[in-house]
Amino acid sequence: MNPAAFRESVTAWLAGHADELEPFRARPFTVLAEHVERLRPFHRRLYDAGFTRAGWPADSGGSGGSALLRGVLYDEILAAGYDLPRGFEFAEIIVPTLFDFAPHLARRHLPAILRGDLLMCQGFSEPGSGSDLGSLTTRAVPDRDGFRVTGQKTWIGNGAVADWCLLLARTGDRASRHRGLTMLWIDMTSPGLSTRPIAMADGTDELAELYLDDVAVPAEHVVGGVGQGWAVAMHLLQFERSTWAWQRQAHLLATLSTAAREGARPAALGTAFLDALALRALSLEALLTTAAGHPLGPASSVTKLVLSTAERSALDARLSAGDPILTDPAGHHAAEWFHARSTSVFGGAAEIQRDLVADRVLGLPRGSA
Ligand SMILES: Cc1cc2nc3c(=O)[nH]c(=O)nc-3n(C[C@H](O)[C@H](O)[C@H](O)COP(=O)(O)OP(=O)(O)OC[C@H]3O[C@@H](n4cnc5c(N)ncnc54)[C@H](O)[C@@H]3O)c2cc1C
Numbered sequence: 001m002n003p004a005a006f007r008e009s010v011t012a013w014l015a016g017h018a019d020e021l022e023p024f025r026a027r028p029f030t031v032l033a034e035h036v037e038r039l040r041p042f043h044r045r046l047y048d049a050g051f052t053r054a055g056w057p058a059d060s061g062g063s064g065g066s067a068l069l070r071g072v073l074y075d076e077i078l079a080a081g082y083d084l085p086r087g088f089e090f091a092e093i094i095v096p097t098l099f100d101f102a103p104h105l106a107r108r109h110l111p112a113i114l115r116g117d118l119l120m121c122q123g124f125s126e127p128g129s130g131s132d133l134g135s136l137t138t139r140a141v142p143d144r145d146g147f148r149v150t151g152q153k154t155w156i157g158n159g160a161v162a163d164w165c166l167l168l169a170r171t172g173d174r175a176s177r178h179r180g181l182t183m184l185w186i187d188m189t190s191p192g193l194s195t196r197p198i199a200m201a202d203g204t205d206e207l208a209e210l211y212l213d214d215v216a217v218p219a220e221h222v223v224g225g226v227g228q229g230w231a232v233a234m235h236l237l238q239f240e241r242s243t244w245a246w247q248r249q250a251h252l253l254a255t256l257s258t259a260a261r262e263g264a265r266p267a268a269l270g271t272a273f274l275d276a277l278a279l280r281a282l283s284l285e286a287l288l289t290t291a292a293g294h295p296l297g298p299a300s301s302v303t304k305l306v307l308s309t310a311e312r313s314a315l316d317a318r319l320s321a322g323d324p325i326l327t328d329p330a331g332h333h334a335a336e337w338f339h340a341r342s343t344s345v346f347g348g349a350a351e352i353q354r355d356l357v358a359d360r361v362l363g364l365p366r367g368s369a
Pocket of ligand 1 (some may be wrong): 347
């Protein structure tokens with residue numbers, strides 16, 4: 001099906017089922033597990049209607065077609081004022097990388113992911129390693145049947161609700177830095193693995209800490225080969241920095257339409273619309289690149305920087321409408337405001353993205369003032 005026809009069928013379905021879909025309208029959450037469970041039936045309805053399979057490989061549980069179809073689905077769900085079920089976020093960030101580096105795992109899990117039955121998380125950051133992932137210390141020690149993993153991860157989105165985790169661990173010695181890392185696919189119900197939600201400034205418990213104590217991981221759950229973890233992580237981050245941003249631009253444009261109705265100041269609104277449309281253009285370019293089967297490349301860092309700018313200016317526009325963002329710390333607006341601020345940190349901090357753009361996109365000489 002072409003994207004235009006798919007868009008028509010999604011919009012018609014959403015409009016035709018508006019009454020039944022009322023419980024899934026966008027609204028604030030504080031407890032992630034409740035939010036996930038509230039939206040799970042929505043994900044299932046979308047699956048039963050045939051929409052979530054579009055744009056994923058037909059030989060793995062999808063119904064085929066271009067990745068653009070997935071973009072159309074997110075666009076329409078968010079534009080119609082619904083929350084996007086949680087599974088879609090990490091599906092866009094993690095699944096393309098699974099297909100590229102561990103297709104046997106992607107094929108095994110895709111059907112459950114598309115039904116909304118399987119949630120994932122991405123376990124890279126540690127208390128002492130964020131921007132500098134080459135220093136991470138979570139160890140994966142070879143064992144008869146694979147690896148035993150011990151260590152701690154932090155700031156893990158979905159960490160307390162996920163079923164599976166794509167986790168970066170050290171298999172080489174510390175001096176091996178980036179070369180000594182391996183990506184593992186870990187069952188979150190494994191003995192020795194526990195999680196603790198982090199109470200966030202925005203009032204949610206969206207992120208979590210992960211504790212791993214001698215967790216067994218079979219050899220077939222290595223993603224991309226032993227010692228290839230850095231390459232796999234950098235590959236994944238390109239999706240987080242660009243194609244995933246498509247979901248955010250749809251959310252921001254819906255937010256700005258509301259702000260316009262609520263009387264946001266024209267100058268703030270204009271700036272915010274321009275930023276959101278720039279994000280739409282860049283993330284569409286990334287979707288088209290993926291759909292054509294081409295690598296995303298370092299330009300994804302530009303998209304990530306524009307994402308941070310667009311998130312901030314959208315919320316600033318809402319503030320200009322007298323939105324009680326700051327005076328309503330328990331509400332949706334406060335959560336959105338804090339989220340906007342955090343976008344210059346997750347997926348690679350803004351300073352690091354600027355370095356990457358200078359070095360790998362613009363080719364500027366290193367160390368120049
Ligand atoms: C909302 C949110 C969600 C997140 N979700 C996840 C997740 O799902 N999975 C996961 O693994 N992690 C996640 N993270 C963690 C995130 O990836 C890290 O916070 C991020 O990489 C920065 O690492 P850090 O916090 O250790 O800060 P640091 O690396 O200590 O950086 C602190 C500051 O120093 C700057 N800095 C560091 N190094 C340099 C340098 N070489 N040059 C210039 N400036 C530098 C940074 O830009 C930053 O401003 C999340 C974080 C947030 C806020």
